[in-house]
Amino acid sequence: MSAMDFPAWMAAQQALVEEALSRWVAADSPAGLGQVMRYAVLGGGKRLRPLLVLATSEAVRGNDAAALRAACATELIHAYSLVHDDLPCMDNDVLRRGKPTVHVQFGEARALLAGDALQALAFELLAPDDATMPPAMQAALCRLLARAVGVRGMAGGQAIDLASVGQRLTEPELCAMHQLKTGALLQASVRMGATCGADVPSKARLALDDYGAAIGLAFQVVDDILDVTADSNALGKTVGKDSAADKPTYVSLLGLQASQALADDLRVRAHAALDGSGMTRLGPLRALADLVVRREN
Amino acid sequence: MSAMDFPAWMAAQQALVEEALSRWVAADSPAGLGQVMRYAVLGGGKRLRPLLVLATSEAVRGNDAAALRAACATELIHAYSLVHDDLPCMDNDVLRRGKPTVHVQFGEARALLAGDALQALAFELLAPDDATMPPAMQAALCRLLARAVGVRGMAGGQAIDLASVGQRLTEPELCAMHQLKTGALLQASVRMGATCGADVPSKARLALDDYGAAIGLAFQVVDDILDVTADSNALGKTVGKDSAADKPTYVSLLGLQASQALADDLRVRAHAALDGSGMTRLGPLRALADLVVRREN
Numbered sequence: 126m127s128a129m130d131f132p133a134w135m136a137a138q139q140a141l142v143e144e145a146l147s148r149w150v151a152a153d154s155p156a157g158l159g160q161v162m163r164y165a166v167l168g169g170g171k172r173l174r175p176l177l178v179l180a181t182s183e184a185v186r187g188n189d190a191a192a193l194r195a196a197c198a199t200e201l202i203h204a205y206s207l208v209h210d211d212l213p214c215m216d217n218d219v220l221r222r223g224k225p226t227v228h229v230q231f232g233e234a235r236a237l238l239a240g241d242a243l244q245a246l247a248f249e250l251l252a253p254d255d256a257t258m259p260p261a262m263q264a265a266l267c268r269l270l271a272r273a274v275g276v277r278g279m280a281g282g283q284a285i286d287l288a289s290v291g292q293r294l295t296e297p298e299l300c301a302m303h304q305l306k307t308g309a310l311l312q313a314s315v316r317m318g319a320t321c322g323a324d325v326p327s328k329a330r331l332a333l334d335d336y337g338a339a340i341g342l343a344f345q346v347v348d349d350i351l352d353v354t355a356d357s358n359a360l361g362k363t364v365g366k367d368s369a370a371d372k373p374t375y376v377s378l379l380g381l382q383a384s385q386a387l388a389d390d391l392r393v394r395a396h397a398a399l400d401g402s403g404m405t406r407l408g409p410l411r412a413l414a415d416l417v418v419r420r421e422n
Numbered sequence: 423m424s425a426m427d428f429p430a431w432m433a434a435q436q437a438l439v440e441e442a443l444s445r446w447v448a449a450d451s452p453a454g455l456g457q458v459m460r461y462a463v464l465g466g467g468k469r470l471r472p473l474l475v476l477a478t479s480e481a482v483r484g485n486d487a488a489a490l491r492a493a494c495a496t497e498l499i500h501a502y503s504l505v506h507d508d509l510p511c512m513d514n515d516v517l518r519r520g521k522p523t524v525h526v527q528f529g530e531a532r533a534l535l536a537g538d539a540l541q542a543l544a545f546e547l548l549a550p551d552d553a554t555m556p557p558a559m560q561a562a563l564c565r566l567l568a569r570a571v572g573v574r575g576m577a578g579g580q581a582i583d584l585a586s587v588g589q590r591l592t593e594p595e596l597c598a599m600h601q602l603k604t605g606a607l608l609q610a611s612v613r614m615g616a617t618c619g620a621d622v623p624s625k626a627r628l629a630l631d632d633y634g635a636a637i638g639l640a641f642q643v644v645d646d647i648l649d650v651t652a653d654s655n656a657l658g659k660t661v662g663k664d665s666a667a668d669k670p671t672y673v674s675l676l677g678l679q680a681s682q683a684l685a686d687d688l689r690v691r692a693h694a695a696l697d698g699s700g701m702t703r704l705g706p707l708r709a710l711a712d713l714v715v716r717r718e719n
Contacts, residue, residue: 155578155602156585162573209538214509214530233511234584237534238577241506244538245572248545252565264560268549275542276459280535281452287531288453305452 131412135176142175143167145197149250150243161231161239162246166204169222173344173417174199174314180409181318181333184402185325191258195266195317198247202274202310205243208236210283244274258321265320273313282306286372294373300342307348308341315340332402336395336410340417343391347418349374350384355422392418428709432473439472440464442494446547447540458528458536459543463501466519470641470714471496471611477706478615478630481699482622488555492563492614495544499571499607502540505533507580541571555618562617570610579603583669591670597639604645605638612637629699633692633707637714640688644715646671647681652719689715 150166152159175196182192211218211226212233219229228236251266272278282305289302315337319325353376375384395414399407447463449456472493479489508515508523509530516526525533548563569575579602586599612634616622650673672681692711696704 151573154573154581156581158573158578158581205538209534212534214534235581237506237509237511238581238584240538241502241541241571242573242577244541245568245575245577248564249568249572252561252568254565260556260558260561263564264549264557267545267560267564268551271542271546271549274538275546276448276451276455276539278542280539280542281455284451284453284455284532284535287535 131409134409135412138176138179139172141193142172142179142196142200145193146200149197150201150246158235158238158242161227161235162243164224164230165208165227165236165239165243166201169224170200170203171416171420172196172200173413174203174310176409176413177311177314177337177340178318178321180413181315182321184333184404184406184410185319185322185329186406187318187321188258188262188323191262191266192318192321194250194253194257195321196314198250198266198270199310199314199317201243201247201250202270202279205240205247206274206279206283206310208240208243212236215283215287262320266317269313269316269320273309278305278309278313279307282309289373291371292373294378296378299373299375299378303342303345304338307345308338311341311344312337326403329402329404332398332404335398336402336414339391339395339398340414343388343395343414344417346375346384346388346391347420349376350381350388351420351422352376353381388418428706431706432709435473435476436469438490439469439476439493439497442490443497446494447498447543455532455535455539458524458532459540461521461527462505462524462533462536462540463498466521467497467500468713468717469493469497470710471500471607473706473710474608474611474634474637475615475618477710478612479618481630481701481703481707482616482619482626483703484615484618484620485555485559488559488563489615489618491547491550491554492618493611495547495563495567496607496611496614498540498544498547499567499576502537502544503571503576503580503607505537505540509533512580512584559617563614566610566613566617570606575602575606575610576604579606586670588668589670591675593675596670596672596675600639600642601635604642605635608638608641609634623700626699626701629695629701632695633699633711636688636692636695637711640685640692640711641714643672643681643685643688644717646673647678647685648717648719649673650678685715 146166150159150162152163178196178199179192207221208227210216211221212228218226220226227239247270248267251270252263274280282302285302286306294302315333319330319333352374375387379387392414396411399410443463447456447459449460475493475496476489504518505524507513508518509525515523517523524536544567545564548567549560571577579599582599583603612630616627616630649671672684676684689711693708696707
């Protein structure tokens, strides 16, 4: 794939994901809960995690229908985490993707339930009762996702984040926190994409793991950079919150310039991992690494 | 099994579940989140859902290791639902199983995260990366659990419950709400137990479904009865809350005596389903139906 083709690839995949999410997060549901879930999920976001699943599945020539389910499952988890993270007892945020957050729009109780239901729906998508994918693939996808979002993944990272407010973390501590809080799901997205393939060589799997680790960390470093450099309009959420809340960030720890250098090092590391993977259809993964580091929101 | 043996069977199963939960909900975890999860899960509760899984697996001569995982998964889901349900934005309850609720003990943010992580752990238990159970069984268990707890199950039922405060529901509406809110997970517990067996005849599966539906509903009817007849000490939680909150209950709709008659009818229906199941090792399931209706907390 030439560099020119990536925007077209991305737009096509985003449209697929959007259509599938709209189908799977149904509006007709008890007491309007589906509407709350749709508000949380549809019509916004870069769909980075789904793009990672789909790009990885393409690299390993995976099962397309399985990859689309896995892609949507990662986005549902991401959406649920944002809904819960925005709640008053957590970050108490009122703006997300340029819209009022879910609890502002629908109340805290429904936001809580919608988040809970989105997590369940993610697992439901991975275990369809049809011939979409073999049971072993379903089980492996559920395993990867469950580990990435639980106490030793995203939820654990959020617990460290909560506990770290006002604390001075070292760079390894900060790195460990982000590895769980955001890195685990990004890395799982790559692994889940790889799981959609059959007989993926272990050399390729290991390379994809390196790739996933690098962009998982890069994503957070860039998030911290954008928290101080972007404006709220471009970002679609409140900026400067983390520094204002006295949360440790890469920028507060390393400074802006060193953080930007770290992000670019990670981009180079991600590319190097792909170069050594022995795979060929790597254009989207390569471009996604660039996108993660060079994004403006 | 004679009626005399049930208390011994139950104590033995409860000990198995307690030991397994204590092992799987590990204390050493990021920022103490495991301790919060353990507080929410261990040392309390009747373990009714696990007992249903284990009793059903025994009836279908299921895989014991798989059944123990499925049993614990249902309990983790139940525990997460209680933690979130007790939060200030939901029922705002301060007492559960005779102890301060999780958010009273650890704060709202950690209670929220612990609940989220318990849901993820439930799915993780069902997809072990070893030879405990075949992948098809893992996938089927994940599917059953995900459907039972999501928008068309427990979370949806809670959304109806929220929306129904101060509303006058008809008996079919009340029944539909409880079928989702508590019935779906109880019924899923029976189905998950059946899934631990190989080649279970469809006659037995259908009978178990009838059994699960009857005790799922009976459980809620008895809950409503206990809300007005029990005292807080026996119940281990605040009584009279539902009636005080102007929530519709079976007692407010049918009256106390008719509610008690309904509960006993459902017990008889559960027994009748077992009688027609063609299975033989039914003692624990039969006794559990009695327990659900005759419990005092």
